[in-house]
Amino acid sequence: MTEREFVVKSLPAIRLAERSxxxxxxxxxxxxxGPLFDEVADALMxxxxxxxxxxxxxxxxxxxxxxxxxxxxxxxxxxxxxxxELPEEAEAVALVHLGSMEGITDSxxxxxxxxxxxxxxxxxxxxxxxxxxxxxxxxAWVTELQQPFVRRS
Numbered sequence: 001m002t003e004r005e006f007v008v009k010s011l012p013a014i015r016l017a018e019r020s021x022x023x024x025x026x027x028x029x030x031x032x033x034g035p036l037f038d039e040v041a042d043a044l045m046x047x048x049x050x051x052x053x054x055x056x057x058x059x060x061x062x063x064x065x066x067x068x069x070x071x072x073x074x075x076x077x078x079x080x081x082x083x084x085e086l087p088e089e090a091e092a093v094a095l096v097h098l099g100s101m102e103g104i105t106d107s108x109x110x111x112x113x114x115x116x117x118x119x120x121x122x123x124x125x126x127x128x129x130x131x132x133x134x135x136x137x138x139x140a141w142v143t144e145l146q147q148p149f150v151r152r153s
Contacts, residue, residue, distance in 0.1 A: 004095055004107075006114050011089040011127070011146055016055055017044055017077075018070030018084040029058070029067055030101055036069035043080025044071060054130035057086060068125075089124060089148040096131075097145055100138040104128075104145075111147050124148035 019036040023029045033056050041051055052072030059066040068084055077083050093114060097107040108126070115122055125148075132142040 004110050004114075006111070007094045008091060009094055011086075011092045011148065013088040014055060014072060014086045014127075015074060016068070016070040016084040016086070017049070017052075017073035017075075017081040018068050019081055020066060020068045020084075022061070023065045023067055024063070026065070026105065029065060030104075032067050033069045036067065037071075040070045040081045043078060044073070046080065047075075047078040049073065049075055049078075054133055055086075056128040056130075057084075057125040059125045086125065086127065091150075092146050092148040093118075093120070094147075095145045097141075097143045099141060101141070101143075104143070107145055111145055115147065115149055119152050120149040121152055122147050123150045 017040055019039050021032045021036060023032055037054060037056075044051055054069075054071055056067065056069040058068070070081065070084060073083075093111060095107060095111050097104055112122065127146040129144045129146060130141065131144055132140065134140050
């Protein structure tokens with residue numbers, strides 16, 4: 001097993017063309033997110049827009065998780081997607097996850113474990129930024145997991 005490298009950094013604000021859905025349980029998230037990306041990609045291409053960097057983000061809503069997926073986008077809203085905005089974050093921990101989404105739960109577990117061991121409290125939506133995501137080859141994916149945090153007083 002490779003050693004994980006956690007990086008503390010600021011996160012930029014991101015504006016997205018996105019779609020969203022709600023998952024009642026963690027195993028429902030993966031099957032929701034892929035189709036959301038596909039719907040947004042189809043809508044952007046139909047509008048003649050280029051696909052920007054892929055980003056998913058997640059918001060806990062009590063007993064469920066609101067899942068958002070889309071692409072960086074500076075244009076106007078069009079049919080097939082909404083506009084979402086993530087704020088700039090002063091501090092976040094980032095971890096690069098290599099390969100398939102099958103192991104992403106373990107990587108997220110490592111992020112939250114690191115936060116707990118470091119005495120930090122998660123704040124704001126967690127983000128997955130798809131730095132490299134070649135179609136048809138998830139083993140070659142490079143995904144940066146990002147979790148904003150606050151320091152405990």
